[in-house]
Amino acid sequence: MSTFSEQNYLKTIFHLEQSGGDAGTTDIARIIGNKAASVTEMLKKLSDKKLITYQKYQGVKLTSKGRTNAIGIVRKHRLWEVFLLQQLGFAWDEVHDMAEQLEHIESDELVNRLDKYLGNPKFDPHGDPIPDKNGKIVNHKSLLLSEGTLKGKYILAGVSNHNNLFLKHLSELGIRLNDVITVKSIMDYDKSIAIVINHKTIILPHQVACQLKVIKA
Amino acid sequence: MSTFSEQNYLKTIFHLEQSGGDAGTTDIARIIGNKAASVTEMLKKLSDKKLITYQKYQGVKLTSKGRTNAIGIVRKHRLWEVFLLQQLGFAWDEVHDMAEQLEHIESDELVNRLDKYLGNPKFDPHGDPIPDKNGKIVNHKSLLLSEGTLKGKYILAGVSNHNNLFLKHLSELGIRLNDVITVKSIMDYDKSIAIVINHKTIILPHQVACQLKVIKA
DNA sequence: AAAATAAGTTAGGCATACCTAAATTTTTGC
DNA sequence: GCAAAAATTTAGGTATGCCTAACTTATTTT
Numbered sequence: 001m002s003t004f005s006e007q008n009y010l011k012t013i014f015h016l017e018q019s020g021g022d023a024g025t026t027d028i029a030r031i032i033g034n035k036a037a038s039v040t041e042m043l044k045k046l047s048d049k050k051l052i053t054y055q056k057y058q059g060v061k062l063t064s065k066g067r068t069n070a071i072g073i074v075r076k077h078r079l080w081e082v083f084l085l086q087q088l089g090f091a092w093d094e095v096h097d098m099a100e101q102l103e104h105i106e107s108d109e110l111v112n113r114l115d116k117y118l119g120n121p122k123f124d125p126h127g128d129p130i131p132d133k134n135g136k137i138v139n140h141k142s143l144l145l146s147e148g149t150l151k152g153k154y155i156l157a158g159v160s161n162h163n164n165l166f167l168k169h170l171s172e173l174g175i176r177l178n179d180v181i182t183v184k185s186i187m188d189y190d191k192s193i194a195i196v197i198n199h200k201t202i203i204l205p206h207q208v209a210c211q212l213k214v215i216k217a
Numbered sequence: 218m219s220t221f222s223e224q225n226y227l228k229t230i231f232h233l234e235q236s237g238g239d240a241g242t243t244d245i246a247r248i249i250g251n252k253a254a255s256v257t258e259m260l261k262k263l264s265d266k267k268l269i270t271y272q273k274y275q276g277v278k279l280t281s282k283g284r285t286n287a288i289g290i291v292r293k294h295r296l297w298e299v300f301l302l303q304q305l306g307f308a309w310d311e312v313h314d315m316a317e318q319l320e321h322i323e324s325d326e327l328v329n330r331l332d333k334y335l336g337n338p339k340f341d342p343h344g345d346p347i348p349d350k351n352g353k354i355v356n357h358k359s360l361l362l363s364e365g366t367l368k369g370k371y372i373l374a375g376v377s378n379h380n381n382l383f384l385k386h387l388s389e390l391g392i393r394l395n396d397v398i399t400v401k402s403i404m405d406y407d408k409s410i411a412i413v414i415n416h417k418t419i420i421l422p423h424q425v426a427c428q429l430k431v432i433k434a
Numbered sequence: 435a436a437a438a439t440a441a442g443t444t445a446g447g448c449a450t451a452c453c454t455a456a457a458t459t460t461t462t463g464c
Numbered sequence: 465g466c467a468a469a470a471a472t473t474t475a476g477g478t479a480t481g482c483c484t485a486a487c488t489t490a491t492t493t494t
């Protein structure tokens with residue numbers, strides 16, 4: 001149906017759309033790791049296939065068909081991540097590269113059985129929602145810890161940075177998904193936040209706090 | 218390291234070597250589904266990479282490096298087949314195409330953890346041996362049911378034809394891996410064989426019997 | 435052993451998906 | 465609003481891996 005490369009582009013455009021902005025050539029190039037010229041070329045191809053709408057110099061948008069396609073890839077990626085963590089015991093900073101390969105395995109029956117096998121999980125190890133087989137995505141409305149109020153109690157619902165080093169750093173700080181976080185103080189000086197998590201007090205730089213998605217406890 | 222295509226060629230050459238003959242261009246082309254000219258081209262590339270030894274018009278042989286490589290792919294293929302059958306409940310005639318994709322996932326850690334997760338299985342759903350992490354393969358010395366003796370009791374240890382329709386046919390006849398097979402009579406006329414399996418008597422055409430690998434019970 | 439057939443190779447093309455360098459369009463800063 | 469900077473596209477090139485058609489080598493048949 002579509003090549004690995006096309007799938008990667010669609011997924012990337014989907015992620016860019018999810019995080020607010022519209023997808024520009026340079027953004028896509030940066031994320032995928034290709035040069036802008038290569039991206040332009042692929043955008044033309046995806047446009048010809050009616051997977052995106054594309055007007056020169058104006059950025060791109062997924063069509064309904066393109067979005068369905070992208071969501072299918074995201075679904076597979078996140079389900080395989082759950083498998084790797086839950087069944088094979090990998091850590092959350094180890095699963096990305098493998099899932100990046102596994103997301104391209106083609107078989108609807110396989111992904112649906114995997115879903116069931118894993119107990120129809122709603123979120124992946126990074127707290128991202130797993131689309132159901134119809135492509136429906138339930139987003140829980142989280143805020144960033146950096147936007148939290150003093151004395152607030154929160155639950156860590158996700159991370160917006162999937163970088164392996166960042167994830168490993170959180171692990172080393174003893175911060176895990178679904179942990180309860182209590183905001184103790186917010187420093188005027190640099191917006192760093194003192195939190196209590198698992199009976200430990202940690203000062204989180206703003207740069208870290210603004211990557212943590214939380215919901216009110 | 219190597220492309221999907223290269224991996225497919227190595228695997229194919231490995232299978233051809235396993236089944237006795239040396240691997241010729243046309244055989245490889247037939248199995249992979251490419252034209253002979255394309256095969257010749259790839260053989261040159263594999264030879265340049267020291268994965269096979271190749272002399273024009275003389276067929277090919279895997280080098281030690283090539284064999285190690287091929288065994289790695291076979292190991293992954295067979296482990297994923299076990300996963301699909303044992304964990305996800307697929308039938309033995311459904312797993313091949315998916316395993317064909319999964320065998321290309323690159324991560325030694327993943328395959329080793331999968332191996333352990335599955336209980337270090339020694340054979341795949343078709344009775345083929347699964348190489349261990351060092352590439353060691355234990356072949357059980359089986360014979361073909363078509364070579365069996367009258368009144369012999371055998372255990373179905375494998376099938377030498379992995380065609381989906383053939384496998385489905387066996388399932389429909391109620392023939393499964395590890396079943397006990399008793400040879401009741403062998404017809405002079407066409408070498409077809411009457412067997413008893415799971416208390417049922419079945420007449421197997423020679424064409425079927427010679428695809429069943431059995432060991433003495 | 436020569437002729438016929440089969441097997442394998444070479445030559446020249448094509449599509450995908452990258453690239454660099456140069457040209458163009460859009461955005462930004464003054 | 466105009467020039468500089470940034471973003472994007474075009475043009476032309478490369479490697480992979482496939483193809484067909486024509487040719488060469490090996491094998492089989494008689």
